[in-house]
Amino acid sequence: MSQAILFTRHVNKTVDEALSQYNYDKLFVLTDTNTRQYALPLLGDSKAIKDATVITIEADDTHKNIDTLCAVWLELSTRHATRKSFLINLGGGMVTDLGGFAASTFKRGIRYINIPTTLLGAIDAAVGGKTGINFNGLKNEIGAFNPALAVIISTRFFATLSRENLLSGYAEMLKHGLISNPAIYNKLLDGDLSTPDLDQMLQLIKESVNVKEEIVKNDPFEKNIRKSLNLGHTVGHAFESLSHERKKPVAHGYAVAWGLICELLISHFQVQFPIDTIRQLARFVYENYGAFPITCDDYDHLYELMTHDKKNDSEAVNFTLLADIGDVKINQTANRSEIGIAFDLYRELFHM
Ligand SMILES: NC(=O)c1ccc[n+]([C@@H]2O[C@H](COP(=O)([O-])OP(=O)(O)OC[C@H]3O[C@@H](n4cnc5c(N)ncnc54)[C@H](O)[C@@H]3O)[C@@H](O)[C@H]2O)c1
Numbered sequence: 001m002s003q004a005i006l007f008t009r010h011v012n013k014t015v016d017e018a019l020s021q022y023n024y025d026k027l028f029v030l031t032d033t034n035t036r037q038y039a040l041p042l043l044g045d046s047k048a049i050k051d052a053t054v055i056t057i058e059a060d061d062t063h064k065n066i067d068t069l070c071a072v073w074l075e076l077s078t079r080h081a082t083r084k085s086f087l088i089n090l091g092g093g094m095v096t097d098l099g100g101f102a103a104s105t106f107k108r109g110i111r112y113i114n115i116p117t118t119l120l121g122a123i124d125a126a127v128g129g130k131t132g133i134n135f136n137g138l139k140n141e142i143g144a145f146n147p148a149l150a151v152i153i154s155t156r157f158f159a160t161l162s163r164e165n166l167l168s169g170y171a172e173m174l175k176h177g178l179i180s181n182p183a184i185y186n187k188l189l190d191g192d193l194s195t196p197d198l199d200q201m202l203q204l205i206k207e208s209v210n211v212k213e214e215i216v217k218n219d220p221f222e223k224n225i226r227k228s229l230n231l232g233h234t235v236g237h238a239f240e241s242l243s244h245e246r247k248k249p250v251a252h253g254y255a256v257a258w259g260l261i262c263e264l265l266i267s268h269f270q271v272q273f274p275i276d277t278i279r280q281l282a283r284f285v286y287e288n289y290g291a292f293p294i295t296c297d298d299y300d301h302l303y304e305l306m307t308h309d310k311k312n313d314s315e316a317v318n319f320t321l322l323a324d325i326g327d328v329k330i331n332q333t334a335n336r337s338e339i340g341i342a343f344d345l346y347r348e349l350f351h352m
């Protein structure tokens with residue numbers, strides 16, 4: 001499973017060079033309503049893109065669903081896309097997840113590349129081949145492992161990103177720091193998020209992509225060590241699903257940030273992750289991300305959502321835990337009452 005990761009400041013040129021390597025009959029570009037407005041113009045000088053058919057879907061995770069997927073399949077079909085056609089996914093993780101899955105399934109698979117336009121997309125979603133959609137109230141319940149042939153990353157896209165979406169991506173970078181080593185983690189924790197400088201952040205972005213790339217190379221299908229990339233997501237996805245049910249969707253990275261704290265609390269009790277490091281991160285998360293409001297009335301439902309986690313292989317809920325920064329313990333479990341204790345402490349740390 002090889003995937004070229006290309007960092008560039010000249011996206012047009014890089015896109016044209018990348019596409020010139022492939023023979024294709026028709027080129028399609030998938031955008032959402034925001035990336036059509038803000039990101040597509042940055043590709044205006046690409047010769048290849050000038051002749052492409054643009055397909056545009058509604059923005060945000062509430063549309064990462066089967067209806068939107070059908071709409072993309074229908075466009076490809078009515079416009080006579082063939083197995084020799086090519087798709088470019090231009091957007092954040094919502095577009096690259098859904099577009100990657102559309103490409104993986106249309107006529108049993110057409111080739112595609114990702115051009116992430118969010119920080120989260122660049123350091124995480126566009127890389128590594130997890131594609132899919134939400135289904136039955138569950139995150140990424142349907143999907144496939146199938147990497148984009150190339151991922152073209154340019155920080156130029158991030159100039160129009162909201163602060164919320166920058167922070168959302170930063171949370172997945174913190175996750176990469178936690179699972180890799182203290183040097184990367186501490187730099188991230190020292191970052192000043194009040195006035196983020198994207199060019200200064202480029203080095204951190206490259207390190208973060210590298211953390212993910214190395215893990216995926218070793219375990220592309222998440223049989224073992226790739227589960228480390230899921231730190232924070234067992235709880236995070238349950239928070240995210242609950243936020244959709246409440247019709248107040250939170251950004252994915254925010255749910256991961258809160259999920260990280262809960263799972264580090266479970267790590268503390270099960271594999272002695274240091275409590276002071278949790279307190280420090282909880283302060284950072286509270287100051288920058290606020291809190292996801294829960295009461296003990298939500299615990300049973302959150303637990304039910306976690307019983308659907310894709311890492312589970314039995315009745316028990318599977319967690320990736322940490323004994324320390326960079327010391328990952330996969331295939332750990334926690335029961336309903338242990339998770340309840342973590343929620344109690346999370347609420348205390350987040351002043352609920
Ligand atoms: N496949 C993976 O490995 C993986 C990893 C992490 C997250 N994900 C998934 O990715 C999704 C989250 O991705 P995301 O945070 O990029 O969200 P997103 O794609 O929904 O983008 C967030 C918002 O920013 C807008 N936007 C995108 N680019 C913009 C730009 N350049 N300027 C202005 N606005 C822009 C979008 O239209 C959207 O409104 C979730 O569905 C999550 O499950 C997948």
Ligand SMILES: O=C(O)C(=O)C[C@@H](O)[C@H](O)[C@H](O)COP(=O)(O)O
Pocket residue numbers: 124128130139140172222226229230233310
């Ligand atoms: O690439 C991975 O592996 C990850 O787990 C990265 C996560 O940040 C990402 O949110 C992923 O989509 C979660 O996957 P899921 O298998 O828990 O749905």
Ligand SMILES: [Zn+2]
Pocket residue numbers: 124172233252256
């Ligand atoms: Zn994630």
